[in-house]
Amino acid sequence: FAISMEKETSYSYKSYWNPGAQDSLYEAIIVTNLIDSLLSICNSEVLISGFNSRIPFESYFGDGTWIVLRFLPRNQRWRYRRERKKYRRAHGLEP
Secondary structure, X not given: OEEEEEOOXXXXXXXXXXXXXXXXXXXXXHXXXXXXXXXXXXXXXXXXXXXXXXXOOOEEEOOOOOEEEOOOOHXXXXXXXXXXXXXXHHOOOOO
């Protein structure tokens, strides 16, 4: 998680790899509680589950803190590979 704060005369940027792993730090507790509250408010479990079930590709990389991988049946995996190859050829990305 990254948090930036700007005041009139100063700027602060803090990055937390995993606030839960730093549970003895006061700031980590605040960040963890904030993230938990935001995830609860936006009903994240339903949103993430819906997103994961509808992704039309094998993997999706988030903002660097998460990734979604889908295990596909062999025939669907081959179909995606053919589509990807066709796209790359059409856009000059593959010889």
